[in-house]
Amino acid sequence: MDLRKFESAIESLGVLGIRVSQGGELIAQRSWDEECRRNIYSASKSVTSCAVGFAVQEGLVKLSEKLVDAFPDDLPAHVGDCLAAATVRDLLTMCLGQREAALMGGQRPLYAQRDWVKLSLSLPFEDAPGTKFVYNNVGPYLAGVLVQRRAGCTLVDYLTPRLFAHMGIQRPTWETDPQGMTFGAGGLFWTLTELHAFGQFCLQRGAWNGRRLLDGDWIDQCASKQVDNGADGYGYLFWRGANNSYRADGKYGQLSIVFPDRDAVISAVAECRQVEKLMDAIHAHLVPQL
Numbered sequence: 001m002d003l004r005k006f007e008s009a010i011e012s013l014g015v016l017g018i019r020v021s022q023g024g025e026l027i028a029q030r031s032w033d034e035e036c037r038r039n040i041y042s043a044s045k046s047v048t049s050c051a052v053g054f055a056v057q058e059g060l061v062k063l064s065e066k067l068v069d070a071f072p073d074d075l076p077a078h079v080g081d082c083l084a085a086a087t088v089r090d091l092l093t094m095c096l097g098q099r100e101a102a103l104m105g106g107q108r109p110l111y112a113q114r115d116w117v118k119l120s121l122s123l124p125f126e127d128a129p130g131t132k133f134v135y136n137n138v139g140p141y142l143a144g145v146l147v148q149r150r151a152g153c154t155l156v157d158y159l160t161p162r163l164f165a166h167m168g169i170q171r172p173t174w175e176t177d178p179q180g181m182t183f184g185a186g187g188l189f190w191t192l193t194e195l196h197a198f199g200q201f202c203l204q205r206g207a208w209n210g211r212r213l214l215d216g217d218w219i220d221q222c223a224s225k226q227v228d229n230g231a232d233g234y235g236y237l238f239w240r241g242a243n244n245s246y247r248a249d250g251k252y253g254q255l256s257i258v259f260p261d262r263d264a265v266i267s268a269v270a271e272c273r274q275v276e277k278l279m280d281a282i283h284a285h286l287v288p289q290l
Helices: 004-009 043-055 079-087 116-122 138-151 157-162 192-203 216-223 277-289
Strands: 015-021 026-030 239-241 245-250 255-259 263-268
Touching: 004 026, 004 116, 004 277, 015 192, 026 263, 026 277, 043 079, 043 138, 043 157, 043 192, 043 245, 043 255, 116 138, 192 245, 192 263, 263 277
Parallel strands: none
Antiparallel strands: 015 026, 015 263, 239 245, 245 255, 255 263
């Protein structure tokens, strides 16, 4: 793969590394900095989605379960109709019914409340769940907490024997809430190679080295358009994109983009404040070569 046009297009965008695989083989890579573990921000959400998939697979969680039943001890004094109707599935689609985003990066250090589960459920649920797309960290955070409570361990401990160990990923750092629960909406630290391997795992529909780890139907659901977001659609904590792609997507250009039609994965880590230009360069200069 010829990277010259791509490199020219992203020269001033702060890209730190790029990897391209097709047919399970690495066909291009370039690094502009050492490969170390970096915050992949909201790409962490897609990993949490897979944790939910494992929990569903093991009978620990059901998507149809109401939040009032999943979090009975954390509810506000008054439970409105919208909160009463919300389900575990709604935690995964950014259509939870809250109109204002919470637990975002600039907010988390400022909360006086230490119990973020009660905080999250006390915030107004003003719209019927499933009706309006609002990008919000509450859903993936609560989804991650539910898995942890049902499994009796952190997301890192839960995913290590089920996923990380199979992929050769040594125990990663992952942000926690004030009570020590893994923050499933962000804050996972991975290398580019680890992020890219996750994309390959998704491309392989939950299989790794010929072994089925996660139900392929779950990956299909994650990758499919579950709700309208005004663009290409949103799955279960994965973004849909051009060229029938779907992706784990973190702030500042932490990306693992899966192209099922081309049996390919393109991943990047960056310190980019113009991510749309990075995405445009990927689709203009790399995807046509696949």
